[in-house]
Amino acid sequence: MTARVSASDIRASFSSAMSLMYREEVPAYGTLMELVARVNDETLTEQPALKERLQATDNLDRISEERHGAIRVGTAQELATMRRTFAVMGMYPVGYYDLSTAGVPVHSTAFRPLDEEALKHNSFRVFTSLLRLDLIANESLRDEAHAVLAKRQIFTAGALALTEKAEREGGLGREDAARFVAEVLETFRWHDKANVGLSMYHRLHDAHRLVADVVSFKGPHINHLTPRTLDIDKVQALMPDYGIATKAVVEGPPIRNCPILLRQTSFKALEEPVSFQDGKGGWQAGTHTARFGEIEQRGVALTPKGRALYDKLLDDTRKIVRPAADGSNAAAYEAALAEVFKGFPDDWHSIRAEGLGYFSYSLSEKGLKGIPAVSDMDRLIAEGYICFDPIVYEDFLPVSAAGIFQSNLGDCAQQEFVASPNQKRFEADLGAEVLNEFDHYAGIEKASVEACLNALKARPA
Numbered sequence: 001m002t003a004r005v006s007a008s009d010i011r012a013s014f015s016s017a018m019s020l021m022y023r024e025e026v027p028a029y030g031t032l033m034e035l036v037a038r039v040n041d042e043t044l045t046e047q048p049a050l051k052e053r054l055q056a057t058d059n060l061d062r063i064s065e066e067r068h069g070a071i072r073v074g075t076a077q078e079l080a081t082m083r084r085t086f087a088v089m090g091m092y093p094v095g096y097y098d099l100s101t102a103g104v105p106v107h108s109t110a111f112r113p114l115d116e117e118a119l120k121h122n123s124f125r126v127f128t129s130l131l132r133l134d135l136i137a138n139e140s141l142r143d144e145a146h147a148v149l150a151k152r153q154i155f156t157a158g159a160l161a162l163t164e165k166a167e168r169e170g171g172l173g174r175e176d177a178a179r180f181v182a183e184v185l186e187t188f189r190w191h192d193k194a195n196v197g198l199s200m201y202h203r204l205h206d207a208h209r210l211v212a213d214v215v216s217f218k219g220p221h222i223n224h225l226t227p228r229t230l231d232i233d234k235v236q237a238l239m240p241d242y243g244i245a246t247k248a249v250v251e252g253p254p255i256r257n258c259p260i261l262l263r264q265t266s267f268k269a270l271e272e273p274v275s276f277q278d279g280k281g282g283w284q285a286g287t288h289t290a291r292f293g294e295i296e297q298r299g300v301a302l303t304p305k306g307r308a309l310y311d312k313l314l315d316d317t318r319k320i321v322r323p324a325a326d327g328s329n330a331a332a333y334e335a336a337l338a339e340v341f342k343g344f345p346d347d348w349h350s351i352r353a354e355g356l357g358y359f360s361y362s363l364s365e366k367g368l369k370g371i372p373a374v375s376d377m378d379r380l381i382a383e384g385y386i387c388f389d390p391i392v393y394e395d396f397l398p399v400s401a402a403g404i405f406q407s408n409l410g411d412c413a414q415q416e417f418v419a420s421p422n423q424k425r426f427e428a429d430l431g432a433e434v435l436n437e438f439d440h441y442a443g444i445e446k447a448s449v450e451a452c453l454n455a456l457k458a459r460p461a
């Protein structure tokens with residue numbers, strides 16, 4: 001029997017194969033990658049302290065390799081099979097996102113690695129949305145869409161067989177792992193030949209752009225890939241120089257000294273030629289706009305208290321200025337955001353002391369030499385024996401996600417749906433429960449505290 005390839009190694013090869021494929025499919029993504037790499041290098045040179053902390057926490061190597069992607073699937077069966085496929089790569093569903101409130105007829109989760117080791121190895125995540133035809137009012141269109149979706153198979157026979165094999169045998173050998181990556185990649189590939197005719201496409205599109213995007217194609221093409229940058233504003237400012245048209249405002253919190261959660265911006269989706277079925281065995285020319293590129297900057301994960309404060313401040317900002325899709329009030333929005341977010345402490349000590357963020361604790365150089373026999377963390381921190389680093393937020397933000405969806409739905413008027421979160425239904429379709437992100441971060445923090453206290457017990461000064 002051949003040795004097993006680790007799930008993290010499979011995920012790393014998958015992430016890099018996906019990036020290569022998307023670079024070929026959407027050349028602007030390749031340009032964006034180059035720009036992000038340049039800005040990350042410059043930022044590290046300009047900020048030696050940041051570089052040092054990233055090195056000390058083993059997070060430096062992962063930065064340039066890091067990215068997330070997104071797909072939208074059409075049926076419960078597709079979602080459940082996707083879950084099993086991602087599990088082979090060590091990616092598990094975290095969080096439930098209801099986007100109906102934001103006018104997008106989907107609900108979603110993020111498949112991602114969980115433990116620190118796996119995240120450091122390769123943190124590839126995929127934001128995965130399930131279409132909610134139940135939110136579409138037109139009943140006959142709903143039935144037609146169901147029928148089209150029921151007929152498609154988004155996985156190759158090889159991908160299904162290898163997923164089953166991995167489940168049965170607890171992993172894959174080297175050759176199987178390489179074949180698995182190639183077979184699963186097919187599910188994410190762009191198809192320029194539609195599953196439907198042009199008139200059906202238009203009817204789906206009129207119901208909602210996203211319905212057309214999911215139902216009209218053979219598979220859930222990857223719709224964007226997002227490298228992580230250390231300075232999103234700089235990348236945003238430089239994008240036009242590289243011939244990339246950006247979204248008007250950066251989603252998420254404003255510029256801060258201590259980054260929190262997640263800031264994101266994207267470039268507009270491309271209008272691409274598609275051949276639609278003409279009903280006589282031939283093809284008819286049309287276009288579809290779906291695929292784009294995005295960048296993200298990640299900050300500290302917030303506790304429920306910190307998150308509630310973030311949500312409130314974002315809400316307060318949007319009561320003052322709601323960012324328009326055409327970017328006409330971008331400056332006013334950014335000014336309001338900066339002003340309102342003065343209500344969120346912007347130094348690590350306050351964020352920690354007020355219980356707003358999650359941190360990972362470790363012995364400082366001084367602590368490694370010897371430590372007093374007390375277990376009062378605050379005192380050990382104040383006296384410099386223990387240091388704390390922000391735990392990076394690995395998840396997503398529903399309001400931001402909605403902004404990303406919207407900016408790529410074209411200029412069509414925003415639609416309203418009745419808010420209808422349905423996590424239970426989503427989990428039944430997924431075939432598993434999603435992990436609660438807060439519990440997960442709290443667990444990582446707690447383990448780091450315990451490791452410090454154990455070290456302290458072992459070596460009193």
Ligand code: OOG
Pocket residue numbers: 069070071072127129223264294396397400401402404405
């Ligand atoms: C997903 C949008 C959400 C993000 O970064 O918030 C997302 C989609 O457009 O399918 O990827």
Ligand code: NI
Pocket residue numbers: 068069070127224226294404
């Ligand atoms: Ni994204």
